[in-house]
Amino acid sequence: MAWFQLHQQASRSQQPMPAPVTEATALEAQPPKASVPEGLAPATEPVTAPGQPAFDPAASAAAAERMIEQNKQRARLNQQRLEREKRERLLAAQEQARAAQELERQSEEQASRQVINAAAQPVRVPPTPIQPAAPALTVARICDQAGNFFAREVCRLRECNKASQASDPICVNFRRMEENNRALQQTE
Numbered sequence: 001m002a003w004f005q006l007h008q009q010a011s012r013s014q015q016p017m018p019a020p021v022t023e024a025t026a027l028e029a030q031p032p033k034a035s036v037p038e039g040l041a042p043a044t045e046p047v048t049a050p051g052q053p054a055f056d057p058a059a060s061a062a063a064a065e066r067m068i069e070q071n072k073q074r075a076r077l078n079q080q081r082l083e084r085e086k087r088e089r090l091l092a093a094q095e096q097a098r099a100a101q102e103l104e105r106q107s108e109e110q111a112s113r114q115v116i117n118a119a120a121q122p123v124r125v126p127p128t129p130i131q132p133a134a135p136a137l138t139v140a141r142i143c144d145q146a147g148n149f150f151a152r153e154v155c156r157l158r159e160c161n162k163a164s165q166a167s168d169p170i171c172v173n174f175r176r177m178e179e180n181n182r183a184l185q186q187t188e
Helices: 002-013 023-028 057-120 139-143 149-160 169-187
Strands: none
Touching: 139 149, 139 169, 149 169
């Protein structure tokens, strides 16, 4: 059979045909690599790349089974981790709720104690602070809100004519200036 395949290949490629090989000699000794035309492999050897092991279905199935088992183990571990984290979160939430209830209970107790203490103690009214007397209104304070210079001077003259402002320093200065002006007018 090998002779027939080699003969068919040789006739297609127009190469000289190798010598016929009997079945007995083909089984006993492998033909040298140089005698096999390029691209052809003997029928007894599996076709693989150089340096690459041949495909073994049993080893491949075993490797696939190992990978499946590893994936199952990872999934189990992941599930256990998720369940553990869920339990931890639940416990933390329960602990936080208990702490909040305890804090609320303590604040209620403190409020009730304050109510009891407040009822037992007489009411103390803090002394009212003594309010300082309002500063006296001076001509300067009264007339500061007047708009411009002329309005302010008119306001000062009007206020100085009142008896309550007779001792105000601004009014005293106005009276002095007025007396000096009268004295100058009489000497002229």
